[in-house]
Each structure stands twice: as C-alpha cells, then as structure tokens.
Amino acid sequence: MMRFSTLLKYPADWMAGEDKGVGVVLTSRVRLARNLRDEPFPGWATKERRVAILERLKPEVESLPEMKEGFSQELDALTSLQKQVLVERHLISREQAARGEGSAAVVNRKQALSIMVNEEDHLRMQAIRPGLNFAEAYGLVSGADLQLEAALDFAFDHELGYLSACPTNLGTGMRASAMLHLPGLVLSDQIGQVLQAVAKLQLAVRGFFGEGTESLGNLFQISNQSTLGESEETIMRRLERVIEQVATHEVNARQKLLEDDPDMVNDRVGRAYGNLRHAYVIASKEALNLLSLLRLGAEMEFFPTATVEVCDALLMEIQPAHLQLHAGRKLSPEERDAIRAEIIRSRLQSLEPPVMSRQQEGRTENERPEKLDDL
Amino acid sequence: MQCDFCKNKATVFLKQLVDGEMKKMRLCEDCAREKGVTDPTAFSLADTLLGDGDLEEAGKIIGGPDDGGLICPVCGFSFSKFQQVGRLGCSECYGTFRDEIQKRLESMHKGVVHVGRVPEGLLEAHERQQRLEQLRGRLEQAIAAENYEEAAGLRDEIQEIEGSAATQP
Numbered sequence A: 001m002m003r004f005s006t007l008l009k010y011p012a013d014w015m016a017g018e019d020k021g022v023g024v025v026l027t028s029r030v031r032l033a034r035n036l037r038d039e040p041f042p043g044w045a046t047k048e049r050r051v052a053i054l055e056r057l058k059p060e061v062e063s064l065p066e067m068k069e070g071f072s073q074e075l076d077a078l079t080s081l082q083k084q085v086l087v088e089r090h091l092i093s094r095e096q097a098a099r100g101e102g103s104a105a106v107v108n109r110k111q112a113l114s115i116m117v118n119e120e121d122h123l124r125m126q127a128i129r130p131g132l133n134f135a136e137a138y139g140l141v142s143g144a145d146l147q148l149e150a151a152l153d154f155a156f157d158h159e160l161g162y163l164s165a166c167p168t169n170l171g172t173g174m175r176a177s178a179m180l181h182l183p184g185l186v187l188s189d190q191i192g193q194v195l196q197a198v199a200k201l202q203l204a205v206r207g208f209f210g211e212g213t214e215s216l217g218n219l220f221q222i223s224n225q226s227t228l229g230e231s232e233e234t235i236m237r238r239l240e241r242v243i244e245q246v247a248t249h250e251v252n253a254r255q256k257l258l259e260d261d262p263d264m265v266n267d268r269v270g271r272a273y274g275n276l277r278h279a280y281v282i283a284s285k286e287a288l289n290l291l292s293l294l295r296l297g298a299e300m301e302f303f304p305t306a307t308v309e310v311c312d313a314l315l316m317e318i319q320p321a322h323l324q325l326h327a328g329r330k331l332s333p334e335e336r337d338a339i340r341a342e343i344i345r346s347r348l349q350s351l352e353p354p355v356m357s358r359q360q361e362g363r364t365e366n367e368r369p370e371k372l373d374d375l
Numbered sequence B: 001m002q003c004d005f006c007k008n009k010a011t012v013f014l015k016q017l018v019d020g021e022m023k024k025m026r027l028c029e030d031c032a033r034e035k036g037v038t039d040p041t042a043f044s045l046a047d048t049l050l051g052d053g054d055l056e057e058a059g060k061i062i063g064g065p066d067d068g069g070l071i072c073p074v075c076g077f078s079f080s081k082f083q084q085v086g087r088l089g090c091s092e093c094y095g096t097f098r099d100e101i102q103k104r105l106e107s108m109h110k111g112v113v114h115v116g117r118v119p120e121g122l123l124e125a126h127e128r129q130q131r132l133e134q135l136r137g138r139l140e141q142a143i144a145a146e147n148y149e150e151a152a153g154l155r156d157e158i159q160e161i162e163g164s165a166a167t168q169p
Helices: A047-062 A080-088 A134-151 A183-187 A191-200 A232-260 A262-278 A284-299 A307-317 A320-327 A333-347 A358-374 B029-034 B045-050 B055-063 B079-085 B098-108 B120-144 B148-167
Strands: A025-034 A071-074 A104-107 A113-117 A123-130 A174-181 A203-206 A219-224 B012-018 B021-027
Touching (some): A025 A232, A047 A071, A047 A134, A113 A134, A134 A174, A134 A232, A174 A284, A183 A232, A183 A284, A191 A232, A219 A232, A232 A262, A262 A333, A284 A307, A307 A320, A307 A333, A320 A333, B012 B029, B021 B029
Antiparallel strands (some): A025 A123, A025 A174, A071 A104, A104 A113, A174 A219, A203 A219
C-alpha cells in the first residue's frame, strides 16, 4: 500500500475527462454505508474502541483485489492541507477530514473507489465514474461490499435493512449522486424552477461541495434522499431518469439562448475567455464562474472540444488546497489568487479566441460581401 | 464545591445543553486533565469522560441524573442524546428505541420496510421472515372475514415455518 503523498501527485481517472457523454453530467457517485454488528458507531465509540475497529477493518479493506497497489493512510498521519486536497477531490468527506485518531481512508489506484473507515459509519464505500453512469459506480462499490461481507458481520435488520449511525441512511445505506453543469438553466433564469421540481421528487439538490454549500461555477449535485423502502436499482433508475430530464432541459435552454439572444451568449463567453486569458489576480469564485462559461462555449463549439477537459482539470487545480500543494507551501489568500491566475493563463495559453455562434457567423458572412462591394 | 468524580475541590465546570435543558458537571483539575475535558480536539463527550467501559454510567451523567428516557443496555446511549445529535450509539439502539425511530421513518423515506440487497448469509432467514409477515397479514384478513378454514391452514403454515426456524442451529 502506498501513502497519500504519491496519490496527491496524480489526478483521478474520472478527472482526466475520458469517455464523457453529453457533457452536462460531469460525474456519478455511489456510496454505501456499512457497520459492524457488535461495535458502537464511530461517533459514540471511545477512542480505544475506534482504534480497535480500525485495526480490524483496515487490513480487510486493504486486501480487496480492487485495492491492489492502492493508497492507504490513517487520517491523523495527514497534514490538514493533505486532508483538504482529498476533500476537494471528493475522496474523503469534510466530516472525516475533521477526524483524527482511529480513522483511515483507503483509495484504489485509479482513485475511482475510496473506502473511509470510521467516518460517521464504520465503513463508507464510494465509487466515482465520469458522466452519467450509476451502474458502473454501483458495480464497483457493491463488488467491494460483497467481498467485505464474506469476512465481516454487518449490522442488518430484516425490516430496517443495513443499520447506520443516522436513520436517514437505513435500508440500502446507498446514496447515489451526480454532478451537473447547468449554465444554460442559470443564464435563462430557469434554474430555480427546475431545482424546485427536483426537490419535490424527494431528491436532494446541493452546491459543488455537498451539504450546505452554495452553488459555484453553475455546478449542482442531485442525489437520492430516501434509502429505505426501495431497492438500489429502483433508486438509481428513478434518479437517472430525473437527471436525464434535467440534462434535456439544460440542452434546450442552451439552444434557446443561442436562438433568442446570441449576443448575450457571445458576450458572456467572450468576456470569460478574455478575463481568464489575461487575469493576474483571480478569486476562486470568479474563476469557477468564468470557467463554467468557457466550458459552455466549448460545448457550443466556440472552442475546440478538448477545451472541456482543460476546464474540468482546472476546476480541481484551482481549489485552495490543490493550489498550495502545487506551490509546495502554505499561501495567503492574495498569493493564491495570483497563482490561480498564473495556472489558468498557462493552461489556456494556446487557446484561440472563440469562433462565435453560427447565427452571428451567418450575419457576418452576409454582411461581408456588402462591405467588400463598398470598398 | 466537590468534584463529581473524587472529593477534591472542583475548578472545572462543564455545561451542556441536553434536550433543551442545561446539564452541569463539576470536575477538579486532576480529573479534568485525566479525562481530557480541557482538550478542544476531543472526539465525543462520552469518550473524554469515562474512557472504555462504564458507558451506561457515561450515558447517565451526560443525559443527567434525572433523564427519565430510555438508555440502550448495550452501549449506554440515551434517547435524549439521539434527539440532540440525530445519530445512534450502536446497531442495538435500533432495537431499544424501535418505536420512537419507527415514527420518524415515514417522513424520511419512501417506505418503512427494507427492499433491496441482503447480506448473503442472511438471505434465507430474510426470505423466511418476509414470508412469515406475509402469512400473518393474510391470517389477520382471514380472521376478520371469518374465514376460519383458511385461517386454520395459514396458522399451521406459520407454525411450521416458525418450528423449522427453531430447530435450525
């Protein structure tokens, strides 16, 4: 098993932006909560018990075939900066980052499967895949679940299903969530309406970094709230249908924006390009919002399609902890804003100015001969 | 004022809001240090106070001496603590506080009975349990409809399943 210092140097496979679908759904995540029958939950266990639970669980998790050549570390051996990087990468939760002795994380080579020991539950197993793909994420995480179940006695009740520290996770113990990029719905002021409709279906909508965070960069997370009373497949199918619908609304909103108000779209994308290419000081929030517009531009073919991947990689690179990891030292907020701008400029160095929306193009083409005649 | 743990003079005073009511604890400097009460990075109150074992005692102290609520006999977690933090102490707490938790499930989830994956080792027992519940439901209906012949048949079937479970190792 390798230490996290190695892991942090490489991006996760789902960050590299391969095999992406529509582009509206960035990633799909599935996590399972499991607990040992005969031990108190981590939040109530004494430190001695937690350490004993960790010593029992860690070797089992590390010996999973999927964890071969993976990374494993106890949380108290990490600096707060390293923990923050893992949180920004969604490999551990904020809650776990706050924990010390008796807590560990094990991550596979591709950083697609991560298993937290002694977070809120004894085991929190999570898989992340690019695009809208709950089936693959669930396959990965339930494979680990099956193998661990053969060696461990999980707390299970015939009526309540898998028993978890918090009753909101009873039953399947499964939370599936997708990260969506919805600039079209935000620009056309339809986002509130769409998110309200989603919330009515008993699904949760959150900002970029989970519970209680505001939306940044037009990114939204949609996940199931109910875990009891429906099978894993039913939950995922229902969620996937809703997400597909939201994605369709987003695509239509973009289409309509281009038809109704191409100047506004061109202006937003053009300004985002200009600012990102030439900024020397840029705060995280501004950068995320401009990158969202650049990504939108790339998906509207104003830029080469590979620009989408550059944006997705930057999304992670410009987070505060990733910046400090890059710089190799702690940075003041002012220094961060300068280094953030520097990284963005260097990544976008060779990006040509946008070729604007077709309607606009058509108009210029029509105008051009007249102008030539004038000459 | 005396320390709650020994007879020394108490100098550390701990207050915690439990279920809307302020609970107080008095400790002397030595006991406070020994129990890590002054350590801001402490994990949980029960942890710092009594270490391993004696969890029931910890539950009583944290819940306050006049906590009339339920306490899990396995881990010492009190129901008032659940109302405060929304988490439970151990998997056995679900048995102890079953009725109270059951009431809250309907607003939280789509259903109140688990559907989906079952640990492989429990699959047979789980299916038997579900079959029994189904039969008991039908039995109640048959009795209500005064269909005693069917009810007798169902009763025998239930007893047979229950009997086979009892004889299993």
